[in-house]
Amino acid sequence: MHIRKQRLLTPGPTPLLPRALHAMMASDIHHRTPDFIKLYPLVLADLKEVYGTKGDVLITVSSGTGGLEASISNFFSEGDTIIIASAGKFGERWAELAKAYRLNAVVLTAEYGDVVAPERIEQALRENPSAQGVAFQASETSTGAAHDVRAIAEIVKKTGALCIVDAITGLGTMTLDIDNWGLDIVVGGSQKAFMIPPGLAFISVSEKAWTHNATAKLPRLYFDLKKEKKMADKGESAWTPNVSLILALAESLKYIRSLGMDKLIENAELLAKATRSAAAALGLELFAPNSPSSSVTAIRSPKGMDSSEIVKGFRSQFGSIIANGQGSMKGQIFRIAHLGYFDFADLFAVIAELELVLYSKGFPVELGTGVAAVQKVYAEAALKPPAA
């Protein structure tokens, strides 16, 4: 075999920003000394800017799921009603959390590949006027479908319930106007559009959410966000921070700010559009054609072909790691990510690889046609002046 570079093309972990990776080497500082206490508030301030909120944004040393758990344990009491819009594996995680914390969960499910319409949430809120929150995914990573966050938020805003958004793959891939739309809790993760390794979750908390927090009785200690905020206001973290990741985050936030959060989102949107265009050119079907997310594009495997074979082909032929379907979608779909540190050159290569993987499995492919579709999207967006 020839050289095959390992390339992470998954919807998290995502490709690392080199300068952020290198910054991790400066980890020999102590977190209760000025070395860290000078750094941390700057990182929190940059994180707020990138989130685009005037509210608080806190960091926990955990995976994204830890951030989801904090979004429950800090704002609810046992028996509270929560409305969950579940459209995939990550929607089901909200339901698991609600069950573990003994909430009264009203779960609105959508078929995989589809999303929960805002009207259904409106109706559920009418039927459950005491609901304390509505939780859903901005982008459902397992299916590549995106909820209409703005429409849902407008509905929730009129009620006493909190609008709780798992935006782990939504941040940096879609516009989320936290303060104007009324998103009370927005959870992010370091290994997504933030371009650094896994290990940190981010949680924005609105004023309305703090009001709920004041009376929320669920047990919490490690994920106590009030304590975290109190310490953050002093420039520190409640518990031992993940110093190397904070150093990496400082660099990646600098990069995202210099690029512009709007440009980062546009980058993902363009790559997603180009991927959909390539799929169409190759005669492939999208899994979530009606509400496609820009974080990841899920494509159906051609009839009679197990998508696991496609995933394996990418790895064995090219060293590229793409994502299979999860759960019952395994074997049915494969997923190509766009969130974070991805560029058009990555996509040219991925689509050329896809063509060759399909071709090697006997699927009729005219080589180069998918790549040409991507190139056309690039040319339209980057080579011509934008329409007036």
Added chain:
Amino acid sequence: MHIRKQRLLTPGPTPLLPRALHAMMASDIHHRTPDFIKLYPLVLADLKEVYGTKGDVLITVSSGTGGLEASISNFFSEGDTIIIASAGKFGERWAELAKAYRLNAVVLTAEYGDVVAPERIEQALRENPSAQGVAFQASETSTGAAHDVRAIAEIVKKTGALCIVDAITGLGTMTLDIDNWGLDIVVGGSQKAFMIPPGLAFISVSEKAWTHNATAKLPRLYFDLKKEKKMADKGESAWTPNVSLILALAESLKYIRSLGMDKLIENAELLAKATRSAAAALGLELFAPNSPSSSVTAIRSPKGMDSSEIVKGFRSQFGSIIANGQGSMKGQIFRIAHLGYFDFADLFAVIAELELVLYSKGFPVELGTGVAAVQKVYAEAALKPPAA
């Protein structure tokens, strides 16, 4: 602007092997302690294996040019005759060295893009029977042309002259059977097919070369290869070694050995073949069509287009760094490298970028056709069983 990853696609420095880069972090060892003295002989042994010689291979802390200088200062005396086959900017460097060291240089020049035919060297040796050496480039990086190393070596072998090969971009991109062909001195550089940053030169020395060394009177101290060999036999370097690069080299040699030096060469050959095929599909002319090197492919800029514009387009549109022509070739050609840590995914992207750069400058391009040519070379080489 959107995300544009910086990608080094030049014929040195070349893309870094990640594990080699990471190994540099272990540099806090002392070079006169067992930490280093255990490591260095293993690196030298692996380097010999990768060079494919039973002779000595020594390391200098210098750029490749330092290695070229050592090839002169260790094996000649003032006034000695040296025959130089010069086919580009690096051939001219041999002539500069010969002049600086007051040798009697017989310089055989070829036009840029062409090479010096072995017959011309044979004739020069007949006309200069006292010549002590013949120096040339295996691959002339500035033009993308390769000398017929084997044929030249066979001619030189029959004389008392040393066969001195600048293989800085030749190693790892073409077969060089050092012992059987009789290559007396073969110079390599760390930032080429060795996949690590610049800072080390490698020099193989044959028995015949050591015989010349015994009577060579040119002044030398830092590049004294006899002293270097004496210290290497004790597991040390003559002067302070570049510890971080030796650590990186240890990893890259492990990688090259696991891949196989023959596969590394085949990889470059295939990428070069695919690049030539893409150029043809796009209606572009090669600069060295008759003796193309597999280290780098030099392509003529389309009529009326300055190649500097193409180089700039790669950088500004995609963040990709490709090489312009050097000296008088600047503006005329651009060069795409294949040596070292390059794979097909890199090439799919580079050719897609090239198509868009040309397209953006008004050159007629049917998008995807160059990429398809590359894909076809991949498919022939990797998807079908090799011909019997």
